[in-house]
Structure formats: structure tokens, C-alpha cells
Amino acid sequence: MTTPAPAAPVRVERDGDVAVVVLDRPPLNLFDESVFARFERAVAELVALTAAGRPDRARAVLLEARGRVVSAGVQVEAFRDIAEGPDPVGEGTALWARLIRLAQTLEDLPVPTVFAAHGLTLTAAFELALACDLIVAAEQASFGLVEIVVGLTPSMGGPQRLAERAGPTRAKELVFGGERYPAARLEQWGVVNRVLPDEGFAEAAREYARRLAAGPTVAHAATKQLVSTAVRDGVRAADAVLPQVSGPLFASEDLRGAVASFLADGPGRATHRGR
Template sequence: MATAPVELSWDGPLAVVTLDAPPLNLFDLEMVTALRAAIAEVRTSPARGLLLQARGRAVSAGVDVNLFATLDTVTGTELWADWLTMIHDLESLPFPTVFAAHALCLTAAFEISLACDLLVAAESARFGLVEIVVGLTPSMGGPQRLAERAGPARARELVYTGELYDAATLERWNVVNRVLPDDGFAAAAHAFALGLANGPTRAHAATKTIVRTQVAGGTRAADEVTPQVSGALFGTADLQGAVASFLADGPGKATYTGR
């Protein structure tokens, strides 16, 4: 009996979504359907954080090229519109999302990683948008999200060349947030994501709203939403408890429930 290509598990408030379609975690219709279902389940759960990771010798070798042989102009347009909806669903989750890349991370997986709030990578991880080998451009939001992180010139370079880039280079370019040692990478990435999930969830959601507004409309647009978004936090149990903890015991002692 075949196993599902995506696994959803939990560690307290942290949802863990794992790509598990050996040997290369190729993206096909089944993989995307399963990933979309996992994201939907996480959205309706009491999750306060998400870790998206992969199992096997590669994060993913990209999209199964057999799929492209079945597409024409109409069905190709429909496919990308559908898959971008999944990207938007991932981006709109109201809590921190972390993508952990332990090894080779190509095309669709790389684009999905860019839809997460933070991208952590093992020292030996490699990344690439290699769609030029089939005459395609990355179409799950990768170029535009690379441009947000690294600037338009770097985004064009990655796509035009189709080259592989190491984690340290992409950290310098602000694409990767943190490079962690290969040894113990999975545990370290999990601990990092769990720490965020155990934080002030409503405050993290406010941060996401402010940053996304700035990206879309500039600093003044973010300034417009900040007073209301941040002011609402004074009505949360987490802020009230953290203020009381700070005054009684000093900083760093508060715990949060996400309320």
C-alpha cells in the first residue's frame, strides 16, 4: 500500500508538515493535493507555528517533468493559477512558518520555501530555480519572492542562469535566514520553529500583517495599519500576562498561550 506523500504531525503548538515521497520528493498533482490538504488542516487547527521540512536525500528535485508533457497553454495557465493559490494559503497562515532545507532544494520546493516566513538551511544544502532546462520560468511565485528578499537583479540571476547556489551565498543575499550545521540540523530547525510557536502568537500575526503591508504598499501604508494592529494586542491575555510577568520577575520569564 502506497503511503501519502505528505505527513502532518504535531509537537504541542507546532504543526510539522513533511514531504515524504522517496526518492526525490518530486512535485506532481498528488503531492500538491496532499500538501494543500495539510495546509488547510493546519489552518483550521489550534496550531501556533508551522515547520515545513522533507525526508530523504533531497528536499525535492523539483516538479515531475512528466506533468509538463500533458499541458498546453490553457491547462498550463490553470495549473499555475491553482498552485499559486496554495502559495497564498501558506503565506496567509496567522502564525510563524519556517521552511527547513537539509539538502538539494529545487524549483517548486524552493518556491514554497520562499512563501514561508523564514528559511533555515543546512550547510550542505543547495538551491536552484532550474526551470530553464525545460524552457520554463519559475511559476509558483519564486522570482517575485526572490526579488523581495534579494532584489530584482539577484532574482533574475538565479532564474536566468539556472545555477545551484549554496546556503551560505543565499544567506548573504538575504534569501536564507540562518545556516545551521549539517550535524543535528533537523533537531535544531525543529527547536527553532517550536520556539517561535511557543511565542506570543497574536503579536507574531501582527508582525506578519505589518511587514506584508509594507511589502505591498510601502512604509507609510504599514504606518497606517500599525496603530490598530498593535493596539489590539493590549486586549490579549498573552500581552497582559507578559507585562505582569515582566513587572514581577523581569524580562524573559513569561509564557504564552496564543490568546
């Protein structure tokens, strides 16, 4: 009898119109070179799966993890090897340049992205969560950027994306202190979007992603572009690009179908196709 090959530590699955990225490296879902490389492959796959015009297009993305925790962080040996290597500055700079590209590529996907945190979510996993549009968390979930324990600052985009969500002083507090914060606290600060009951959390997160995937995909992409422009460049900059971003929505099947449905059947009854 042939023993089945172990599942990849990071893989992409499909749940209807939702592409689900699964982190599954028991027991603690620690990040090392193999996990980072797998995430790069998974995000490259998402770029292809979410491309406009694809007949089997994924219209939302969900990141989730298996096991008791989402992730207990990064294997520290990776940092030791760089620090003790022949060119620590060069290797460290190359690592962060590579990983910030990963976060940015995830952030720039043209569909809604959701991170589902059911338990402890530290360092790299938390930074990937912050690169998603929305974070949903179970009541028992907790989060931390604890890189100070190894003399680092989070460098996959965590501090700056925390500043976007919660403001600069909260971002500094999370990073300087290296503490773990419960989901309810981070919901109060605007970092976590929704806290859901522990019981049935995984399915509730999936259902939330399915609802987003059933929406007007082209309009969601426009929303992402306008919000990102406003945050990075200011409201007037978003105003300036709005006609070019939102004008083409009138040519989308989603808009035409929704308008026809609204006039015939009333609001909220349209079925969107993501085109």
C-alpha cells in the same frame, strides 16, 4: 499479517505547538499532481489548525522533508502532458492560478512559518520555501530555480518572492542562470535566514520552530501583517494600518501576562498561551 499502508507523500504531524508538514516521497521527493494535491490538503489543514480560538491551536508551522534531498524538482511528464494537450494555454494558466493560491495560503497563515532545507531544494520546493516566513538550511543544502531547462519561468511565486528577499537583480540572476546556489551564498543575499550545522540539523530546525511557537502568537500575526503591508504597499501604508493591527494586542492574554510577568519577575520570563 497485514502490510501497513504506505505513508502519505505529504502529511501534517504535530510536535507540541508546532504543526509539521512532512514531504516524504522517496527517493527524490519529486512533485507531481498527487504531491501538489496533498500539499493543498495539508495547507488547508494548517488553516484550520492555526485558527485563532482553537484550543489545540498550532502556533508555528515547520515544513521539512525526509530522505537525502528535500526535492529534486517536478516530474517533467506533467509539463509534457499540458504542452501536448488540446488547450495548453488554458491548462497552463489554470495550473499556475491553482498553485499560486497554494503559496499565498501558506504565506497568509497567522503564525510563523519555517522551511527546513537539509539538502538539495529545487523548483517547487524552493518556491514553497520562499512562501514561508523564514528559511533555515543545513550547511550542505543547496537551492535552485532551474525551470529554464524545460523552457519555463518559476510560476509558484518564486521570482517575485526572491525579489522581496534579495532584490530584483539577484532574483533575475537566480532564474535566468538556472544554477544551484549553496545555502551560505543565499544567506549572504538574505534569502536564507540561518545556516545550521549538518549534524543535528533536523532537531535544531524543530527546536527553532518550537521557540517561535512559544512566543506571543497574536503579536506574531500582527508583525506578519505589518511587514507584508510594508513590502507590498510601502512603509506609509503599514503606518496607516498599524493602530488597527497593534491596538488589539492590549486585549490579548499574551500581552497582559507578559506585562505582569515583566513587572513581577523581570523580562523574558512570561509563558505565552497564544491568546
